[in-house]
Amino acid sequence: MALSALMSCSRKAKTLMTKTGGPEMALASDNEQDFTLEITRIFKAPRDRVFKAWSTPQHLSAWWGPKGFSLPEHDFDVVEGGAWRVVMSAPSGSQHIVSGIFKEISPTDRLVFTWGWTIDGTRSHESTVTVTFEDVNVGTKVHLHQAMLTSKADRDGHQDGWNGTFDNLQDFLDGKPREIRTADTQT
Numbered sequence: 001m002a003l004s005a006l007m008s009c010s011r012k013a014k015t016l017m018t019k020t021g022g023p024e025m026a027l028a029s030d031n032e033q034d035f036t037l038e039i040t041r042i043f044k045a046p047r048d049r050v051f052k053a054w055s056t057p058q059h060l061s062a063w064w065g066p067k068g069f070s071l072p073e074h075d076f077d078v079v080e081g082g083a084w085r086v087v088m089s090a091p092s093g094s095q096h097i098v099s100g101i102f103k104e105i106s107p108t109d110r111l112v113f114t115w116g117w118t119i120d121g122t123r124s125h126e127s128t129v130t131v132t133f134e135d136v137n138v139g140t141k142v143h144l145h146q147a148m149l150t151s152k153a154d155r156d157g158h159q160d161g162w163n164g165t166f167d168n169l170q171d172f173l174d175g176k177p178r179e180i181r182t183a184d185t186q187t
Helices: 002-007 046-055 057-063 152-173
Strands: 023-030 035-043 069-078 082-088 095-106 108-121 122-136 139-147
Touching: 002 082, 002 095, 035 152, 046 057, 046 122, 046 139, 046 152, 095 122, 139 152
Parallel strands: none
Antiparallel strands: 023 035, 035 139, 069 082, 082 095, 095 108, 108 122, 122 139
8 A cells, every 4th residue: 555655546536625734726737648746735834944844864764654654774965966765664564766966946935846756776767856835824734746757647646645644744743753654554
C-alpha cells in the first residue's frame, strides 16, 4: 500500500477539502497530457517558521516523507545549486530514494527544486517542484506545484505522498513527534 501511495495510486486526482490544516486543495489537471500536480494547504504557523521547516536540514529530516515513513538517510544542501537526497523507508521495509537540486531559494517566499527517483540504481525522469509561501490570517498558505510528471498514475501517487508529507509538516509545526510505522505495527 505504501509504495502504491507513492508511485501508482489509482484514485481520482481531483479532490477538494477545506478544513484548516488539511488539504485545502489538491488538484491535478484532468487533461491526460498535462501531468501537473498542485496542492495548497494552510498551516497554523507563521510564514518564517514554515519556510524554516522547508529550508533547515535538521527540520526537513524531522518531517519529510509520507505518513509512517522514516528517513534513515538524508542530505539537504539548501542553497541555490545545492543537492539534496533522501532514502525513505516505507512501513513495509522497502526503501525509496529521491534526489534533486535546489534551483531557487527566495527566503520566506519560494523554493524551486528538481525531483527524481532512483530505481534499481538508475535515476529516473526528473520533475520540478515549486513551493510558495503566503501569509494568511490563520497562518501560512503553502502552494506546491509539481510539473513534468510522466503519467496520471505518477501524478496521483505524488499527490498521496505529498498529502502525507504535508500532514507530517503540520505535526512537526504542532510539536508532535513523527509517526513511524513498521511491518510489525501495521494494522
